[in-house]
Amino acid sequence: MADDEKTKLRIKNHGKVQTLEISRRDFIKAGALAVGGGILSSSLASGKLVFGAPLPGKYVDQEVDGCCQFCQVRCTTKVQVKNGRVVNVYGNPDNFWTRGAMCPKGKSMVELTYSPHRILHPLLRDGDTWKRISYSAALDMVANRILRVKKEFPDNYAHRVVMFAPLWESRESELAAQMALHLAGFPDICSPGDACIGSSATALRLCLGSSVSPTTLDEILNAELVVLFGANITEMYPVYTRWLVLAREKGVRIAYLDPRITPTSNFCDFQLKLRPGTDGALVLGLIRFLVKEMLYDRDYVASHVNGFEELVQAAEPYTPKRVAKITWVPEDKFLSLARDFGKSKRTIAWIGGSISRYTNSMQTVRLIVGLQAITRNLSGTGKGIMNVQGGKPGGGEKFYEVYRHPDLAHKLSFRKVLYNMKKGRVDVLLLNSSYRRYPDANRVKKAISNVDFVIYRGFFMDEEAQLADLIIPATMVYESEGSQYGAQRQVVWRNRAVPRPGETVEDWRFYSDLGRKITGGAFPAVKRAGHIYEAFRKEAPTWKGITLERLKKSPTGITWPYPSLDEPEKRGSLYPNNQFLTPSGKVELRIPALGPITWKEPKGSPKANAKKSVEFPLIFSQGKVTWHWQHTYTNWSFYIGQFSKGNYVLVHPQTIEGLDMKDGDLVYLETKIGKIKARLNLSKAILPGVIWTPSHPAPATPIPGNSGETVNTIVPYYWDKVSAQFNGFGCRLRKVDGATP
Ligand code: SF4
Structure with a gap:
């Protein structure tokens, strides 16, 4: 084939075929850059090609600044547009945190945007089928149903309209939804944090005064020791792996606590494979060791820490022997970490999302704060x-006060909302996120079926759409503008790259439209997401320096807090002079809401109950894989489906010794509330006695590899005070043909 011979890429979307011609030379150049950069990318809907670099200018009309909506790395991007369609996306090379890298999830957005499975018009349930209606008719229907609730229940309407909130595609969407419902007098917006990092964010707030990360990623280059508490960086946030490499090149030691060998293990100096849910016990052991060896900072403790005595008392029983028994980490390995900790003058603790997936997570995070506090490792370089x-940047309190009904009731917890739904006391549910994200997902599904009117805001005919009475489809990120925040406390801005298809509508616009109709005119006139951003900034002193103009020019985003236009941006410690944001200004370990300082087994742990350990002797764990984001979105990508394997269960060969099972067998993964089928994947990567399964498979997707049974249907309904538990309880394996273990 001659160099100038053209390769034709055929992109099919909603019945139309677009052909993009690309020369062999350009094709090879783009592909080589992609592979050389180690970045996989979307395949322009064919699922076969790999691009990781910009398309040459002649194939592009326009390049628009954007950002990925999936994870909190919040990669900023360049979105390439040809003939009004997105043809490629690549990472913004000027981004300080990412240096232009992206992961496959972000790249899959091009294909997802033009997926033939996308819903592009509002659909009203009509018996077993759907009837297409206009956006304005759908909007009126929702508004009228909500207003009817207020009319029928004038004295107690507050908890009869509820929202399951998503991980919003923009901050303005989140704000518009909150403004609309709160101004109308409905407080119950169930946050995604209920099934995510709510517990660890709350514990950080109670101990230090803010729920966001106390420092930023660049500081790991200045540390001597970094301890990853279940933070599976390379698999979950592959773009951050570069920082682990840079840190090790500078001589930083990286310790990794995880029951599984994962891609992150390759970038660490050593790993302790501890039993799921026992990080807190290990931390108590470290605290005991450091106090006994006088390797803590007495002056700092005296001046900056409340609750040190209780911490020492709680740690006293955690001898190395006891720690080894609880955590399954051999005593010598535990002591080696303890000595490293004692020697290090600058240590960063990096907490993974998995720490939040247990009923003991708030205790664990308080203990990690205590460990960092007594070694004077909470603040500074x-x-x-x-x-x-990361957590959500704060500072919006005044804004929330302005945009609320004067008699707004207190928000109910998710569990109370679910109880109300079960009892038929909820009339309208704005279902913006997956019910499958909650434990005992079938219980949640059943409760939703008791709600009179369910409105789904999504993209595909997934499990949630099938529960709805009305679907009002949402835009994808290239079709909407707005700001988002990331794990480094950074705020980024995304411009709109292409028009909205069909009658899809952005979340910020839908909730602004709805707000105008249900708040009697109290909702302000909003024409652009930027209007909401500026309204928020006006009321938030710590956002004063993050102007829209600056934000739009920044390839990295701007770090919050930024209270003055005249000051430089501040990365690094949120508490630079050990001035914490608690009422006392000190580190608070003595927190009545959390009870005494202690560590307890996760609920349902087979190690806590002899009877359970006989029935369900194995320890359950689940998590994300590099390819997938939650249970929704990416399950509809053909490109992603190439790398997925449906439901499988990772098991150490010792775990099934003596059982009639072998690698590749179809088994039941059973818990006390149900079972799913999964392929047995034998591997020494996981601790004996522990199983791990990927969280993402979804029943409704037509894409092989992505489809499978919902894992959370077998996760028992255990909660701490803030969020749900997903790991650490008992389970067992049984061969599908009936063989009994
Ligand atoms: S999912 Fe996260 S790491 Fe991947 S491209 Fe999006 S923001 Fe970046």
């Missing part, structure tokens, strides 16, 4: 704590 998902 090369010190601090990072929360993988």
Whole structure:
């Protein structure tokens, strides 16, 4: 084939075929850059090609600044547009945190945007079928149903309209939804944090005064020791792996606590494979060791820490022997980490999302704060704590006060909302996110079926759409503008790259339209997402320096807080002078809401109950894989489906010794509330006695590889005070043909 011979890419979308011609030379150049950069990318809907680089200018009309909506790395991007359609996306090379890298999830957005499975017009349930209606008719229907609730229940309407909130595609969408419902007098917006990092974010807030990460990623280059508490960086946030490499090149030691060998293991100095849910016990052991060896900072403790005595008392029983028994980490390995900790002058604790997936997670995070506090590692260069998902920048209190009904009732917890739904006391549910994200997902599904009117805001005919009475389809990120925040406390802005298809509508626009109709005119006139951003900034002193103009020019985003236009941006410690944001200004370990300082087994742990350990002797764990984001979105990508394997269960060969099972067998993964089928994947990567299964498979997707049974249907309904538990309880394996273990 001659160099100038053209390769034709055929892109099919909603019945139309677009052909993009690309020369062999350009094709090879783009492909080589992609592979050389180690970045996989979307395949322009064919699922066969790999691009990781910009398309040459002649194939592009326009390049628009964007950002990925999936994870909190929040990669900023360049979106390439030809003839009004997105033809490629690549990472913005000027982004300080990512240096232009992206992961396959972000790249899959091009294909997802033009998926033939996308819903492009509002659909009203009509018996077993759907009837297409206009956006304005759908909007009126929702508004009228909500207003009817207020009319029928004038004295107690507050908890009869509820929203399951998503991980919003923009901050303005989140704000518009909150403004609309709160101004109308409905407080119950169930946050995604209920099934995510709510517990660790809450514990950080109670101990230090803010729920966001106390430091930023660049500080790991200044540390001596970084401890990853279940933070599976390379698999979950592959773009951050570069920082682990840079840190090790500078001589930083990286310790990794995880029951599984994962891609992250390759970038660490050593790993302790501990039993799921026992991080807190290990931390108590470290605290005991450091106090006994006088390797803590007495002056700092005296001046900056409340609750040190209780911490020492709680740690006293955690001898190395006891720690080894609870955590399954051999005593010598535990002591080696303890000595490393004692020697290090600058240590960063990086908390993974998995820490939040247990009923003991708030205790664990308080203990990690205590560990960092007594070693004077909470504030300053090369010190601090990072929360993988970062947490939401604060400072919006005044804004929330302005845009609320004067008599707004207190928000109910998710469990109370679910109880109300079960009892038929909820009339309208704005279902913006997956019910499958909650434990005992079938219980949640059943409760939703008791709601009179369910409106789904999504993209595909997935499990949630099938529960709805009305579907009002949402835009994808290239079709909407707005800001988002990331794990480094950074705020980024995304411009709209292409028009909205069909009658899809952005979340910020839908909730602004709805707000105008249900708040009697109290909702302000909003024409652009930027209007909401500026309204928020006006009321939020710590956002004053993050102007829209600056934001739009920044390839990295701007770090919050940024209270003055005249000051430089501040990365690194949120508490630079050990001035914490608690009422006392000190680190608070003595927190009545959390009870005494302690560590307890996760609920349902077979190690806590002899009877359970006979019935369900194995320890359950689940998690994300590099390819997938939650249970929705990416399950509809053919490109992603190439790398997925449906339901499988990772098991150590010792775990099935003596059982009639072998690698590749179809088995039941059973818990006390149900079972799913999964392929047995034998591997020494996981601790004996522990199983791991991927969270993402979804029943409704037509894409092989992505489809499978919903894992959370077998996760028992255990909660701490803030969020749900997903790991650490008992389970067992049984061969599908009936063989009994
Ligand atoms: S999912 Fe996260 S790491 Fe991947 S492209 Fe999006 S923001 Fe970047």
